[in-house]
Amino acid sequence: MTPDISLATIIADTDLPCCIYNASGPRCSTEEELHAIGESVAGAILSKSATLQKREGNEKPRYADTPWGSINSMGLPNEGYEYYAAFAAQASQYDKPYFMSVSGMSLDENVKIISDLENYEGIAGIELNLSCPNVPGKPQTGYDFEQSRHTLEAVFAVTTKPLGVKLPPYFDIPHFQMMADVLNDFPIAFVTCINSVGNGLVVDPATEGVLIKPKQGFGGIGGDFVKPTALANVRQFYTLLNKNVSIIGCGGIKSGQDAFEHILCGASAVQIGTRFMQEGTPCFERIVSELTEIMQKKNYRNIEAFKGKLKDYQS
Numbered sequence: 111m112t113p114d115i116s117l118a119t120i121i122a123d124t125d126l127p128c129c130i131y132n133a134s135g136p137r138c139s140t141e142e143e144l145h146a147i148g149e150s151v152a153g154a155i156l157s158k159s160a161t162l163q164k165r166e167g168n169e170k171p172r173y174a175d176t177p178w179g180s181i182n183s184m185g186l187p188n189e190g191y192e193y194y195a196a197f198a199a200q201a202s203q204y205d206k207p208y209f210m211s212v213s214g215m216s217l218d219e220n221v222k223i224i225s226d227l228e229n230y231e232g233i234a235g236i237e238l239n240l241s242c243p244n245v246p247g248k249p250q251t252g253y254d255f256e257q258s259r260h261t262l263e264a265v266f267a268v269t270t271k272p273l274g275v276k277l278p279p280y281f282d283i284p285h286f287q288m289m290a291d292v293l294n295d296f297p298i299a300f301v302t303c304i305n306s307v308g309n310g311l312v313v314d315p316a317t318e319g320v321l322i323k324p325k326q327g328f329g330g331i332g333g334d335f336v337k338p339t340a341l342a343n344v345r346q347f348y349t350l351l352n353k354n355v356s357i358i359g360c361g362g363i364k365s366g367q368d369a370f371e372h373i374l375c376g377a378s379a380v381q382i383g384t385r386f387m388q389e390g391t392p393c394f395e396r397i398v399s400e401l402t403e404i405m406q407k408k409n410y411r412n413i414e415a416f417k418g419k420l421k422d423y424q425s
């Protein structure tokens with residue numbers, strides 16, 4: 111990192127040495143994978159979304175790369191929340207915070223997990239996933255505003271830890287306002303925008319078939335095509351939410367320029383999903399150096415210098 115340029119940020123009242131880290135999902139399911147993130151330049155470690163019990167997830171193949179990104183229908187494979195809660199003790203060896211993603215299969219499950227996490231130290235915050243698109247028969251909570259409110263009432267009643275939410279992408283202006291109205295009634299620490307664009311379909315003309323096995327090939331879309339949607343969601347929630355809520359950008363970030371755009375729209379940190387899956391931990395170092403170079407050229411010494419400062423169209 112260039113000495114006079116800092117990528118440090120603060121999320122959930124915790125210092126991150128670098129504003130770039132992993133999205134929940136790729137390469138963060140096992141201790142080995144979480145340690146690899148700890149050893150990289152990523153500014154935080156975030157776990158795979160955890161359920162009450164260990165889950166195998168959907169049938170394979172359940173992830174595919176495409177020329178523009180990825181499609182997945184993993185179906186929440188994970189080791190169960192106790193495994194990720196126990197990792198907090200090991201994460202303390204790194205000079206960066208550890209966040210846990212939680213995605214219970216029901217409201218009761220979320221309440222049970224989140225109340226039990228009170229017994230663990232070393233978890234800087236909980237990212238409550240309101241947007242898994244891939245469990246057959248389970249709608250995405252974030253698309254049901256009343257259910258989202260009900261969920262937040264229940265989980266905030268049982269936690270003292272900083273809690274943020276991972277949202278699905280919204281596409282209609284009134285929906286941004288409706289979700290912001292819900293979130294602004296709670297002491298939300300951060301909002302991560304966006305999860306994958308749910309239930310896309312990728313067709314292979316050679317085989318005349320789909321790319322992944324679960325759900326007749328339908329799955330969450332990540333990568334290049336989701337960046338404009340991710341930027342729109344970051345911008346909307348940056349504008350609409352209470353000012354003490356940090357926005358974490360996720361979606362289509364594979365270069366320093368992509369990270370720069372997310373921060374301009376209002377992101378205090380950015381997460382890497384598809385590209386981290388494809389490239390592994392070296393992506394963090396590369397994106398850090400690309401972003402640093404952009405900041406150097408523009409004479410920005412820290413991310414506060416341009417965070418949220420997106421300009422309207424100027425003729």
Ligand code: RRO
Pocket residue numbers: 135159182183184185186187213239241242243244245305306330
């Ligand atoms: O495990 C998954 O299928 C998955 C989850 Br929980 C999520 O939140 N987003 C996604 O694209 N896949």
